Amino acid sequence: MASTTGDILQDMVAALRTAGGFALVTLGPAGTSTAVPRAAVLYEGTEEFPSDDRPAARWLRIRAAVSVHTRSDDPAEGCARASELCQAASEALMADPYRNGKCSDLPVGRATELGHWQLDESLKRPEVEISFAVRCHLEMAEES
């Protein structure tokens, strides 16, 4: 299961890299990097549900967040730029919602679902960061 989760997160990182607008895309926090614009995929947890149509299967929801970070002295411009990057990131993630065949639409949710954008208001100018939730759903056969 851990490797499947890792594969899905890596697939999200790869998808964000195809968006083209990021100088850096990381799995996990970017650490001390100051490169901008940058995106990070942050794993938040996994929820598990019993399958209601296959007795030997479980449905998993992998919760992650994507944060998009940029920098601008002009707050309005910074916000607009971060929004553009978020839009590009969203489109890149939804280009293949099935995450290379690992995820699927299930009764508990679509293969990939995106949440609302949230501006991090705690950051001080010129830093701008917008993040949004990503939920991926997949079916796992019961481990014997």
Next chain:
Amino acid sequence: MGRYSRIQSVTFGQAALPLAISVKLSRQAQPLPAAGDGDAFATSLQLGLPVIVVEVRLRDTAAAEGLSLGQQANLSFTVAAADSASASRTVTVSGAVLMAVELAYEQATLATATLRFVAEAPDGITDPFSAEESQ
């Protein structure tokens, strides 16, 4: 213990009906009330012939599309016990006739098929319903 929690398999003759969500089986007889003149309520009650109806809901709509109305076969399903100490149970309705197929394709949820069967007893005596512990 007698608790069952998971549908392991559903078959109709040779055809598997995968991804079953639910199976509902009803054995029902219509009441035939009788009363004397002036009675406001039934003073005797008889039952009409029992009818066995099975409704199967499943997500594999392709499997349901392959069935024909009027098709007759034994309908069988196995439910697993809710605990490891008990055995699974297999319910069989012999001579089940497929009388309805409903396919529902929805935009935001997975498609489902609902199959309805009515059981027929060829000799008029043998109960089409049987249930036993799985081997």
